[in-house]
Amino acid sequence: MRWMEIDPNVGSVEESSELGSETLENSSSIGKGKVSEKGKRVGEYVTKVGDKRARCKYCSDSYAFDSSSSTTNMNKHIEKRCKKYQRVDPIQKVLVKQPTMSGFEITLGVSKFDQLRCRRVLAEMLILDELPFKFVENRGFQRFCFELCPLFDLPSRRTIVRDLYQLYIDEKIKLKEYFNRSKVRVCLTTDTWTSIQNINYMVVTAHFIDYDWPLQKRILSFSQIVDQKGDSIGKCIENVLLEWGIDKVFTITVDNATANTTAIGYEIRKLNSWQDDGAVLGGKYLHVRCCAHILNLIVSDGLKDLHDSIVAIRNALKYVKSSPSRLDRFKKAVAHEKIGTKGLVVLDVPTRWNSTYLMLESAVKLRKAFERMGEEDLHYVNYFRDDDQTEQKRIGPPNCDD
Structure with a gap:
């Protein structure tokens, strides 16, 4: 897309407030009888006042x-x-900005305002x-525009929502045509989880190499599923493949769970029934276990030996x-201990070991502040005596050994 730089001094606050007033359009208010082409153009440049x-x-x-006046x-x-x-001038070229992968470049060209193109780029920006x-x-954004x-x-x-949905439909049609035309063999990754509303979700992502050899990634589906059993996951993947016209799959990467093993077995049977080469080597290597999930299981198992210390630190951060x-009292303790770090406490997600590492890393730097809290804040000490929900003593507070 190309556009011309507009003078930033055009307009004012008073003028922008009049944008809501009636605009001269190709209606009976401009002249009598049939409106000329010049009369239609006036509505683009002139605002009616009174x-x-x-x-x-x-x-x-x-x-x-x-x-009755003329335009x-x-x-x-x-x-x-x-x-x-x-x-x-249609013949004369002007300096225009042209977007590139790294930013913009200024070239000589002819600039032309395109209302639909601007709306599409606005949707892409969102x-x-x-x-x-x-x-x-x-x-502020309206005045800037x-x-x-x-x-x-x-x-x-509301209009931009319709534009976004239409943009999704257009891109989906293009991608389906590419899959049907190129017959590219794709790799799939999928994951399932349960929200706090106890609703099961599943996402399917396709990874493939295009004609120019860059690796591409596209989310094909993000939907609800009945449950996280193997048959449900397998049928959901099958529906995605049918919807997008994909019948050649190289690998499917999933978490190292029993339900996913059942789902992959289901997909192997379907791919082999659709085409002889739907799965490479009959699907022998179709199932790829997520290395990040395996690493998370290994680290989580190793952290069991330090369970009480980690829970004590987590409770203190909570x-x-x-x-x-x-939090304000803790900041004062940090200031009184003259701790040089500018970072504050980070609470982890127990199912993600890397977030647990970040939590422990920040807690070690701030350990003197926790010690001062234990000496001066009586509420902090009482917090670890009993849990209001379970009526049991919370693990903590963390000590030097932790």
């Missing part, structure tokens, strides 16, 4: 206007007199930057992070 005045969106010059003076102003509207839908309705290009009609959040007042 009943008998119209104002240029670029330089704020105003003109007399009523239902000639407005068109002449845009074509010849307006000092802030940038007119481009995806790439993981922004909420309501971002397009923020006043008006200053950058007054011609751009900024969509609402106390500190449970309320702003407790």
Whole structure:
């Protein structure tokens, strides 16, 4: 996509507030009878102010206007007199910015405003930057877009949702056509988990090498499943393959669980029944166990010898992070001990050993602050005496040996 740099001095706060006023469009309010092509263009450059005045969106010059007046003076102003509207000769090339993989490059070319193209790029921005839908309705962003290009009609959040869904449909069609045309053999990865609402989810991701040899990754499915049994997982993968027209699979990487072994056996039978070469070597090496999951199991098993010490440190961190007042007291203890580190406590996720490592690493640097909490904070000491839910003593507080 190419676009031209717009003068950032165009418009003002007062002008941006008038964007909500009625815009001159190809209606009966412009002249009588059939509207000319020039009359249609006026609505892109002029905003109606009151009943008998119209104002240029670029330089704020105003003109007399009523239902019987001509649009000639407005068109002449845009074509010849307006000092802030940038007119481009179709033959003359101008400096334009062109996006690249590493940023932008300035080249010579002809710039042309495209409303649909701008809306598509806006939808892509929300995806790439993981922004909420309501971002397009923020006043600051609306003013920025008006200053950058007054011609751009900024969509609402409901409209941008429809644009995002249409973008997904377009990209899905392209990817399905690529799979059908290239007959590429893909590698799949899948994972299942249960949310805090006790809903089972499953994601299926395809990995493949395209014509230019870069490794590509595409999420094919993110959906709910009935349960996490092997048959359910296998049928879900089968439905994904049928939906995308994929009948050649190289490997399927899953967690090292019994249910996944059953699911892979199901997929081997289906792939071999669809095509003779649906699975390489009859699916002998189709099942790939996730090395990260295996490593997590190994580390978790090794941490069992240090279970009480880790739980004691985890409980101490839970106390500190449970309320702003407790965290404030802990910060004062850090300041009194003159600990040089700027980082604060990190609470781990027990199922992820690398987060447990980060928790222990931060706790070791702040151990003097925990010792001071044990000496000065009576609530901290009482926290480890009994658990309100289980009425049992919590493990901790951590000592020097921990």
